[in-house]
Amino acid sequence: LYIAGLAGLGLIILVSLYKYGSQTSSITGPQDCFFCDFAHHRPSSRGPNPNLEVETEEYVIFKDKYPAARHHYLAIPKEHYDSFSVLNRSHLELVQRMELGMIELLRSKNVDPSEAIIGFHIPPFISVKHLHLHGIYPPSDMNFLNKINFMPSFWFKK
Numbered sequence: 351l352y353i354a355g356l357a358g359l360g361l362i363i364l365v366s367l368y369k370y371g372s373q374t375s376s377i378t379g380p381q382d383c384f385f386c387d388f389a390h391h392r393p394s395s396r397g398p399n400p401n402l403e404v405e406t407e408e409y410v411i412f413k414d415k416y417p418a419a420r421h422h423y424l425a426i427p428k429e430h431y432d433s434f435s436v437l438n439r440s441h442l443e444l445v446q447r448m449e450l451g452m453i454e455l456l457r458s459k460n461v462d463p464s465e466a467i468i469g470f471h472i473p474p475f476i477s478v479k480h481l482h483l484h485g486i487y488p489p490s491d492m493n494f495l496n497k498i499n500f501m502p503s504f505w506f507k508k
Contacts (some may be wrong), residue, residue: 353499385480388412389428404455409448414484418500419491421461424482425452431481434470434507445483452485461487467500468508475505 387394387408388402404411405425414422425448431437437445453463466487471477486492486500502508 366489378414383478383480384426384432385426385478385482386430389426406447406451406452408444409451411451411485417486418493418496419486420489421456421459421466421485421487423452423455423485425485426480426482429459432472432479433481435473437481448483453484456485457488465489468501469502469506472504 379425384394384396386392387396388399391399393399400412400415402410402412404425407428409425409427411425414424427444427448431441452468456463456466456490463485466485467489468483468485470481470483484500489497489500492500500506
């Protein structure tokens with residue numbers, strides 16, 4: 351019952367954040383997507399681009415601007431996809447390579463990937479309309495709301 355209550359509270363918070371966040375968001379596609387700007391080294395209207403920790407032909411990984419824990423990285427594909435829900439079987443290998451890249455980065459930071467939280471938010475519970483994989487460690491650093499936001503659920507898939 352306690353966990354169900356927490357999940358319900360988390361859902362209400364996430365829906366509120368999504369609803370109010372989307373009203374002020376100007377992201378409508380790749381032409382004004384700041385994650386696309388990061389991935390392609392273009393200047394962004396949102397301030398300086400983050401330092402890229404990893405860059406391949408397909409994706410980049412960088413430290414989250416608002417980290418939920420000491421190690422919080424995002425892996426984003428260079429090609430624009432709004433979210434996990436627009437992917438199909440043909441994207442499986444890309445997602446697997448992004449996950450492996452995240453695991454390798456975490457290992458390079460002396461983090462055991464099996465102890466990290468690695469996953470995607472599922473629409474409508476996304477903050478940026480560009481597919482991004484989270485890698486977070488240690489979970490013990492996370493505050494109450496982040497624990498709800500990143501717990502395995504119907505809004506966050508590991």
